[in-house]
Amino acid sequence: MATDHDANALTETDHDGDALVEIQNVSKLFGLSQGVIDQLLGREAQPVRAVQNVDLNINKGDIMGIAGESGCGKTTLGKLLVKLYDPTEGRIMFDGRDMGELAREDQKVFRQRVQMIFQDPFESLNPRMTVFQSVVEPLKINDIGDGYQDRRERVVQVLNDVGLSPAEAYLNEFPKELSGGERQRVAIARALVVNPDFIVCDEPVSMLDVSIRAGVLNLMKQLQEEYGLTYVFISHDLSLIRYMCDRTAIMYLGGIVEQGPTDEVVNDPKHPYTEALFDAVPEIEPETQRRRANVTGEVPNPRNPPTGCRFHPRCSKIIPPEDWTGSQEAFRRGFSFKHRVQTGDISVEDIAERHAEQRDAVDRILEVGLVLELPEEHQLPGEEAGAVTLSALDMPRQAENALRSSTRDLLDGNEEDAMEQLDRQFNTICEREVPQLHESGDQVSACHLYDPSTPNTEPIAPDASD
Numbered sequence: 001m002a003t004d005h006d007a008n009a010l011t012e013t014d015h016d017g018d019a020l021v022e023i024q025n026v027s028k029l030f031g032l033s034q035g036v037i038d039q040l041l042g043r044e045a046q047p048v049r050a051v052q053n054v055d056l057n058i059n060k061g062d063i064m065g066i067a068g069e070s071g072c073g074k075t076t077l078g079k080l081l082v083k084l085y086d087p088t089e090g091r092i093m094f095d096g097r098d099m100g101e102l103a104r105e106d107q108k109v110f111r112q113r114v115q116m117i118f119q120d121p122f123e124s125l126n127p128r129m130t131v132f133q134s135v136v137e138p139l140k141i142n143d144i145g146d147g148y149q150d151r152r153e154r155v156v157q158v159l160n161d162v163g164l165s166p167a168e169a170y171l172n173e174f175p176k177e178l179s180g181g182e183r184q185r186v187a188i189a190r191a192l193v194v195n196p197d198f199i200v201c202d203e204p205v206s207m208l209d210v211s212i213r214a215g216v217l218n219l220m221k222q223l224q225e226e227y228g229l230t231y232v233f234i235s236h237d238l239s240l241i242r243y244m245c246d247r248t249a250i251m252y253l254g255g256i257v258e259q260g261p262t263d264e265v266v267n268d269p270k271h272p273y274t275e276a277l278f279d280a281v282p283e284i285e286p287e288t289q290r291r292r293a294n295v296t297g298e299v300p301n302p303r304n305p306p307t308g309c310r311f312h313p314r315c316s317k318i319i320p321p322e323d324w325t326g327s328q329e330a331f332r333r334g335f336s337f338k339h340r341v342q343t344g345d346i347s348v349e350d351i352a353e354r355h356a357e358q359r360d361a362v363d364r365i366l367e368v369g370l371v372l373e374l375p376e377e378h379q380l381p382g383e384e385a386g387a388v389t390l391s392a393l394d395m396p397r398q399a400e401n402a403l404r405s406s407t408r409d410l411l412d413g414n415e416e417d418a419m420e421q422l423d424r425q426f427n428t429i430c431e432r433e434v435p436q437l438h439e440s441g442d443q444v445s446a447c448h449l450y451d452p453s454t455p456n457t458e459p460i461a462p463d464a465s466d
Contacts, residue, residue, distance in 0.1 A: 019093075020198060020230050021058040021081060026090035027051055027254075028076055031303075046303040050076040052254040054090070055437070058198075063224065063231040065245030065262060067238060067277070069299060073254040074234045078200045081232060082116045083107075094198075112142050115191035119203040121183035125175045131186050132171040135159065138194050158189045161226070163219055181212040188220070192227060200232045205240070217244060238278060242266050250274045253302060253310045260443030270445040272317045292375035296336070309448065312430035313339055316378075319428050319448055322455040327394035329380075331426065334399055337369040338422040341410065348410045362407045366390060369407075399425045429454055 029047040051073045058064045066074045079085045080092060083099055092099045094110065102110055118124040125134055135155045138144075145151035159167035162185040175183055184204065191199055204220070205213040217240070224231060233244050241248055242262060249259040250271065258271040269275040276293035294316040300306055306313055313336075320331040340346050346369050355361040370388040372379075380392050390400055402425040409418035429448050438450035448454045 018059045018061075019057040020060045020095055021056075021232075022093040023054050023056040023058075023077075023081075024091050024093065026054045026077075026080060026087045026092060028073075028080060028085055029088045032088070048302045049254050049305060050302065051080065051087075052305075054254075054256050056249055056256060056259065058230060058232060059247075060197075060230055061228070062247060063233060063245045065241040065248035066232060066234045066251060067236065067241045067248055068251035069277070070236060071299060071302070072251040074236075074251055075202055077251070078116065078202050078232060078234050081198075081200050082114050083110065084116070108142065112144070112194045113197045114200075115194065115196040115198070116200045116202065117184075117187055117191050117204050120207050121180060121187045122175070122207065124187055125183060127175050129174075130171065131159070131164075131173050131175075131178075134175075134186060135190050135193050138190060142194055144194060154193060155189075158193045159186075161192065161223065162186075162189045163215075164189070179212075180208050181216060184208060184216055185219070188216075188223070192223065195227070196229070198230045198232075200234070202234045203236070204233070206235070206237065213240075220244075238266070250277065253299060253305055255310065255446065257311065257447070258443060258445045260441075264442045268441070268443075270440045270443050270450065271311075271447045272315045272449075273311045274445075276316075292377065294374060294378045296372045296374055306431070308429070308431045308433050309435050309446075312428070315430065317449065318430050319454065321427055324396070326396045326399065330393040330395040330399075331428075333370045333372065333388065333393060334395065334403060334422075335426040335428060335431075336372060337366070337403065338419070338426045340369055341406070341415070341418060341422065346410075352411055358408065358411060361411055362404055365407050365410070366403055402426075 027049065028051040029049055031047045032045055054077065056064075066077060068074055076085065080087055086100060094114065097106070099110070129137075132152070132155055135158065136151050139151045139154060145154060155171070156167040159165070159170060164170045164182060164185050170178075170182075170186075175186070178186065184207075188204075201220070205216050208216060220231070221244070223229065231244075233241065235241055245262045247260065248262040248265045249256045250265065250273065251257070252273050258265060258269065258274045260270075265274060266278060269278055272295075276295045279293040295314045297314045300310070300313065309315070312318055316332065317328070318332050318335055320326075320328060324331055337346075346365060348365060351364050351368070352361050355364055367387040367389060370390070370393070371383055371386055374383070376384065380388050382388060382392065390403070395403075402421045406418035406421040409415070409421070433448070435446045435448045435451065437444040437446050438452075440450045
């Protein structure tokens with residue numbers, strides 16, 4: 001069966017390192033044109049920043065994991081890697097060649113060498129096509145094989161390789177006649193039939209019963225060795241990432257916040273978001289005390305992401321200014337109060353209506369505004385009742401005075417002066433500057449905690465807190 005790649009087009013090349021895929025400052029934005037409402041209101045378009053400034057190398061023979069919450073940009077990144085999307089900015093190199101500059105013949109060979117396995121085998125297979133028709137189609141499209149019999153032999157071989165044996169029993173079956181696991185094996189066979197080098201697997205077992213997931217994953221590991229494959233595994237299932245992947249990159253709101261060897265990322269996470277992500281995984285042993293994530297709030301709108309570090313509004317380790325003399329916890333609460341004022345998340349008018357005395361209203365606004373929605377083990381005394389007093393915080397007098405004065409300004413309807421006072425006291429590099437990737441052991445992390453030039457990080461380094 002002739003599946004060798006054209007020697008004159010996109011052949012494997014010798015270039016620096018062992019990287020098969022190099023992602024260089026790649027961004028993908030959707031909704032760049034103005035909508036009707038934007039035009040009527042005279043507003044600029046607000047694109048969704050699905051992937052933002054991603055740098056990542058994927059080495060030959062590796063299984064690279066891409067993990068993160070739903071909506072973090074994992075699937076968009078996967079589709080960029082197989083050229084279902086083109087980057088808005090940046091470039092992706094495949095085997096030393098820029099994917100955006102491939103000639104027509106090179107693109108044909110690229111389609112052979114790069115395949116994708118989708119999440120839902122119920123949707124990715126045409127219900128009107130038999131197993132044979134689905135698996136032979138890539139051979140026809142890529143003009144591989146010397147006629148019908150040669151292609152049929154290749155299809156039978158691959159079906160047997162993916163565990164659908166004897167293959168002849170499956171050739172004339174339709175997807176509706178197969179189980180979920182069998183359907184996904186057909187999808188895997190369809191990807192393998194052209195003898196690719198690189199496969200992007202987007203949540204490949206998430207739609208399958210738990211009882212059959214392990215079998216499919218073990219099969220994919222076996223196929224990697226037999227076919228000499230490089231995989232990207234996209235998943236929100238951290239246990240799957242840990243089992244399958246050599247290296248892992250963690251995504252948050254379109255960007256990669258940490259990457260490194262999977263064991264290191266799992267056992268010694270560096271970025272506060274990675275730490276929170278793994279804290280959220282339930283413990284299997286019932287006797288083990290679960291350590292829940294010390295984060296607050298929801299994932300921000302990707303159309304209007306936060307400035308600086310995108311995780312900073314939710315982060316437990318937000319960095320105080322150099323001259324801060326109180327506790328980091330007090331700074332976090334004060335900064336969160338500022339953020340809530342900025343977003344209009346505190347019902348100042350409602351509280352003022354219930355408290356005739358300004359002093360009482362100020363106290364109540366601060367009690368409510370300093371509360372964070374956290375798991376019980378991370379709460380302050382009285383927080384479960386929805387109130388935090390300033391006396392419970394190690395807050396410098398100047399910062400405490402700014403909180404009270406800004407709250408009085410809010411009651412007087414002077415939000416601009418209130419924000420000016422809060423900005424002076426509760427400012428942070430996390431809000432001002434986008435963090436670059438910094439090395440920490442075998443990992444790299446996009447966090448100001450690991451920037452040697454950032455002041456005031458020693459007291460709150462991950463290994464020294466909580």
